[in-house]
Amino acid sequence: MTKKLFYNGDIITLEDNLYADAVLVENGKILSVGKKDELLNGNEDAEMVDLQGNTLMPSFIDAHSHFFGYANSKLQVSLEDAVDFEDIADRIKSFIEKNDIQKGAWITANNFDYNTLAEKTYPRIDFLDKIAPENPLIISNKSGHNGVANSLAMKELGITNDTPDPEGGVIFKENGELTGYLEENAFINNVQRVPMPSTEELMKAVIKAQDDYASYGITTMQEGMVMPLLADLLAYIAHSKMLKLDYIGYVDIKEKDKVLEKMQGCVKEYHNHFKIGGFKTFLDGSPQARTAYMRTDYKGQEGYRAYPVMSEEELEKQIEIALKENMQLLAHCNGDAAVAQYLEQYKIAKEKLNTTEDIRPIIIHAQLIGVDQLPEVKRLGMIPSFFVGHVYHWGHIHVENFGLDRASKISPTKTALDEGIKFTFHQDAPVIEPNMLETIWIAAARKMKDGTVLGEDQRIPVLAAIEAVTKNAAYQYFEEDIKGTIKENKLADLVILDKNPLKVDIDEIRNIKVLETIKEGNTVYKAK
Template structure:
């Protein structure tokens, strides 16, 4: 590999000196950063001079939370994103069935419907899916991944009847005034039964996950997460690593409830990369989705009756046992918390555990999503060194729904980035792919502008600068992964993981940040994506 010298553009370092004139890359490592004359004196005859021609060079983006294997799996599903009617959902499923010559008995699965854009914001039921097919079991997954709908044949295959009980932390939808399942499954009910669907071969699913890497590269990302690893996901990631099929660095987080044995059985991957894959720690869920009204809140949803506030997945004692397991094992724990009641539960568990003997207070626990986190909870997170990873794109994609469900006062404070910065707490920004695509610049746009799909300003007092937003997907994200010494900024000695943009996010009209194009994604000095 030739050495490279980048110059004649806006080079944003994410360090104290925001801009430099040039950088020299040797053997995939940033060798020199500074003014052009100093840098070029260290180059040699084989150095490739790369004229940026006024374009912008940044450290490559780092994904603080997504699910690469799940994103890969959606590549073989019926895409339902944007379907605005029941008829459109049914037609997309029919078209897929016909185009792919699906045989009787074979499963048909779709992903990405959003009840919030359907009539009366209601979910489909088995009757709609029965109109598509009574010969094929059908499952469609909500955009959040927390709920879905199946047809009558799928209910039969799952063994779901009037006598079936709701699992703890989940709900089986019922036909009005009866116990008959209507096809809708929520949280644990959905996740438990979806796992019973026959899986493709390991080689087939690995090809889809391998292909998903190109989606991340398109958006300038070189480090990616798999945020809920169970046996199937571990088999995929190990297969990809062992067969040298990983172009990206992938960090997996093991399901602490049912799969904690995977850490013990795969020690060679724990906290260290092997063929571009490592296990970063554990993952835990404490509640659901705010747009699906399953997030656990301290105050009721405005659109629900009887003071409904969502619900927890675990009792306090059960959550404490899982947090204690992570802390006492000196393992980082990433925890899904959308509602502020779930955030209270997590914070209180960590506070209690950290007072016990031999408790490690430097595992950098992460609160994933933290949608409705309160200001006092940010103070508490600072005390226990917890990192909030915000899904700030909610302001755009579901901001209007949050205003309806929570009222403007609460909705305006979702993903409170400016307050988090003012309180001195490091944060990261993510997309939770496949919930939405891993479009980092759209996320930066959301953090800077905070505008809903309907054009409503939602919490302008929590807007942050483009530079601070970029930190949430570069240097702060590297810190979250304990990789701040090797990634996240343009600094001598760090990896040459870089991205070239056609415009500078710090200089354009903030409303146009989402339109900036990724021209090149570079990992260890090698161009892996080029427009």
């Protein structure tokens, strides 16, 4: 591979010496960092890459998303920013006509958020039946934790008026009749059973989605929930050598035996850019849907704090499995009661097994983690991965659900920083786009959509926000020796930006453009 020498721009290393004059890359790795003239000595054959005043820094690392779901969303109806029920109807009818959807074929719609609708609620089953009278239709909330289905979908999924609620979920009924609304496990378990598009369609969508991630400056992405059916497709993707970015999967711990037997050669080591990184579990739901498990009441619902997805005993068993098998565990925790459950059961499991094994357990989302819980998080070596984008995208909903004071403490990043906790950021794509620069801006500005600041005392410096999606994310993956900073012998995973996020006004960060993304020395995205 040709040597490349990058120079004439701001080069942010994220090492002790924050800036460098030049970087020399060869065979996919960083060969040397230092002064341009010194690096050229003996390397006169290097290709000279003039940054022309732009900024070079470590590429972004996706700490949590559902990449395959993001790819699959390319084949679904987008309800992003729908304004009312009729808008939803028009989009779905247009999708059916445009794509010549045949009678009986499944239709799925995503990015639904009733908070943006004039009606401020979900459409009912009878309304959906009118939109798609000949097709099973299921609509997924942006959070991925609830949704609504029409009668044909309910029939295909085997859900009737007599179907009981599953553990950790609710099938909503009125006067004993189905409304179409499914919440938590009632939705999550059933949406997984919706037939997938053809392999050819999916692979085209995967290629497009991978290009999208690269366009955001990302070179490592995540599959946040690998179930048996998806395992077959991931094995196919890995063996087909279609990946140009690193892709790390986390296995549904309840299905681990079925999944891992299909992933031989990919467990904790890359095969054609894919590997299994650990296990995944769910402890609660979504704060927007008022299903995040809380220690205090939701505003306007005295005595209601939502509910846990599993018992303490079941969680302890799952943690013991992860510790015994030395597999990292990602636990979905939005509410502070769910976090408390995770902290307590992890401590009990470690003491019971008398182990010092460090699996770097992850608290995914950590939206409403209490500042009082952070010292214990640090003591146990847990890593909160904050969905800090909630401040901008759903800040007003948090204010409605919890009041201004409690909402101001969502994603308490400054307190975590002061505690010396390594934390990461994510976008949970396809919930929102995997836009790292927007996330960095939100963490530093903490502005809601109306421009109001939510939690000024939880703002963090831009540098700390950048570290959360680079060096800290590398640490989360046990890859701090090969990724996350610009240092000799690390992978040449780099991104070129048109401006330096450390030198522009905070509100300009979200407008910075990714000019080029480089994976192991090779350009995987270049702006046109």
